[in-house]
Structures are given as C-alpha cells and as structure tokens.
Amino acid sequence: MIYLYAFLVGGAICAVGQLILDFTNLTPGHMLVLLTVAGAVAGGLGLYQPLLEFAGAGALTPVSGFGASIAKGALAEAKRMGILGLFTGVFEYTGMGIAVAVFFGTLVALIANPKS
Amino acid sequence: MASQQAKKQVSRLPHMTQAAQEEKRRQLAYKELVQKRKPKPRYLRNVLVAFVVGGAIAALGQLVLGFLMSRGLDLNGASAPTLAVMILVGVIATGLGVYDELGEFAGAGAAVPITGFANTIVAAAMDFKREGWVLGMGAKMFIIAGPVIVYGTLAGVAVAFIKFMTSP
Numbered sequence: 001m002i003y004l005y006a007f008l009v010g011g012a013i014c015a016v017g018q019l020i021l022d023f024t025n026l027t028p029g030h031m032l033v034l035l036t037v038a039g040a041v042a043g044g045l046g047l048y049q050p051l052l053e054f055a056g057a058g059a060l061t062p063v064s065g066f067g068a069s070i071a072k073g074a075l076a077e078a079k080r081m082g083i084l085g086l087f088t089g090v091f092e093y094t095g096m097g098i099a100v101a102v103f104f105g106t107l108v109a110l111i112a113n114p115k116s
Numbered sequence: 117m118a119s120q121q122a123k124k125q126v127s128r129l130p131h132m133t134q135a136a137q138e139e140k141r142r143q144l145a146y147k148e149l150v151q152k153r154k155p156k157p158r159y160l161r162n163v164l165v166a167f168v169v170g171g172a173i174a175a176l177g178q179l180v181l182g183f184l185m186s187r188g189l190d191l192n193g194a195s196a197p198t199l200a201v202m203i204l205v206g207v208i209a210t211g212l213g214v215y216d217e218l219g220e221f222a223g224a225g226a227a228v229p230i231t232g233f234a235n236t237i238v239a240a241a242m243d244f245k246r247e248g249w250v251l252g253m254g255a256k257m258f259i260i261a262g263p264v265i266v267y268g269t270l271a272g273v274a275v276a277f278i279k280f281m282t283s284p
Contacts, residue, residue: 008171022159
C-alpha cells in the first residue's frame with residue numbers, strides 16, 4: 001500500500017511543479033527553488049514529517065523532501081547540541097547525496113560527453 | 117474550406133461595399149488559418165505525464181527505502197542513503213543520455229524528483245568541462261543545483277531556528 005501512496009504523493013508534487021511551469025513565467029530553476037523552500041519551511045515547522053510517514057519516498061524523493069531534510073537535520077542537531085547544531089545539522093540527511101552527486105558526477109563527466 | 121466559411125459569414129453583411137466585403141473575408145480567413153496552425157496548449161497532457169513519471173520515480177525510491185528499512189533502519193536512518201541511491205541512479209541515467217530524453221518527455225515529472233537534481237549537476241559537469249576542469253566543471257557544476265542548496269539552507273536554518281527558540 002505504501003507504494004501506491006508513494007506513487008500518488010510523489011506524482012502529485014511533480015504535477016504541482018508542472019502546473020507552476022505551464023501557468024506562470026517561472027523557469028525550471030525558479031520552480032525547483034520554490035518547491036525546495038516550501039519543503040524546508042514545512043519541514044522546519046514539523047508539517048512534513050506526517051507526509052513522510054504516510055507516503056515514504058513519495059514525500060522524500062521530490063525536491064521538496066530535500067528541503068524538508070535540510071530543515072529536519074538542522075532542527076534535530078540543534079535539539080541535541082544547542083544552537084550550533086543548526087549549522088552542523090544542515091547536511092545531516094542531504095550531505096551524503098550531495099557528495100555522491102559530486103563524486104560520481106565527476107566520474108561520469110570524465111568518461112561521457114553531452115549528446116548534442 | 118476555411119475561405120468558404122468566411123465567405124458565408126461575410127455574405128450576411130449586405131450593407132458593405134464589394135471591396136470592404138473582400139477585405140473582411142480575407143481577415144476572417146486569416147484568423148481561421150492562425151487558429152488552425154497555432155499549437156494547442158497541452159496542459160492536461162503535461163500534468164498527467166508529470167504525475168505518472170514523477171510518481172513512478174517516487175515508487176522506485178520507495179523500493180530503495182523499503183529495502184533499507186527491512187534491513188533494520190528506521191525512517192530517519194534510511195532517508196539519507198535513499199536520497200544518495202536515487203541521486204546515483206540519476207547520475208548514471210544522465211551519463212547514459214537517458215535522463216535528458218526523459219526530461220524532454222516528462223518536464224517536471226523528471227525535474228522535480230531528486231534524480232533530476234542529480235541530472236542538473238552531471239549535465240552541467242559534462243557541458244562545462246570544455247571550459248576547464250577548475251573554472252569550468254568545478255565552478256559551474258552547481259549552476260542549477262546551487263540555488264536549490266542555497267535557498268534550501270537559508271529557509272531550513274531560519275525556520276529551524278524559529279522552531280528551536282519557540283519550542284520548550
């Protein structure tokens with residue numbers, strides 16, 4: 001059942017992104033920033049966690065989940081070690097993905113060329 | 117066919133001179149031609165494809181998350197590796213040239229999932245390496261992903277700070 005919820009929620013967030021692209025003048029870059037910030041605000045306020053528990057990767061893998069993970073890490077570390085945790089916690093959940101993107105992205109760029 | 121329809125419409129205006137009628141007929145025929153040639157907005161198709169493709173990528177992510185959780189990790193512990201695995205999937209798909217085609221087909225359905233975030237990084241790295249490894253690839257690989265990290269961090273730290281200060 002969780003797979004269905006993941007499909008529906010993940011699809012719905014992407015559909016919102018598509019509606020933003022089609023009905024406003026925002027570029028894809030602006031749309032991604034908007035969804036990330038919305039996710040970060042919801043995550044910091046604790047509103048994103050119920051959606052995560054309901055839909056799993058449907059809430060986690062869209063870029064809004066990336067934003068929510070930034071806020072969640074900052075808040076969790078701040079509660080653990082005080083105000084400095086706001087800064088050490090930012091990449092607690094997201095840092096691994098960024099490092100993977102940089103490392104393996106560079107490897108791919110070494111061996112592959114853009115198609116066009 | 118188009119001009120016949122226009123002729124019919126104009127012939128209902130007998131008070132006009134011959135030349136004015138001809139002019140009017142041409143305008144109507146031109147309008148019809150423009151209507152016919154203008155690409156129809158495909159809002160419904162776009163949003164449906166984005167929904168299905170984005171949902172499918174999320175379901176794939178759920179496969180990873182479910183596997184990690186079945187190995188004893190909780191939701192928090194499995195979040196970071198799930199994001200990392202999906203980013204790796206996006207990196208490989210971009211290297212194979214598959215993800216750019218998916219992006220053209222699915223729009224936000226390919227851009228919004230974290231695999232699309234990885235795609236922007238790798239695509240920029242491949243594009244800008246010809247400008248040099250340091251000032252090209254190194255400087256510009258986050259040309260689209262950078263703003264996401266910057267504003268995500270700004271909003272995340274600010275809101276977490278407020279929540280931290282106001283919660284007991």
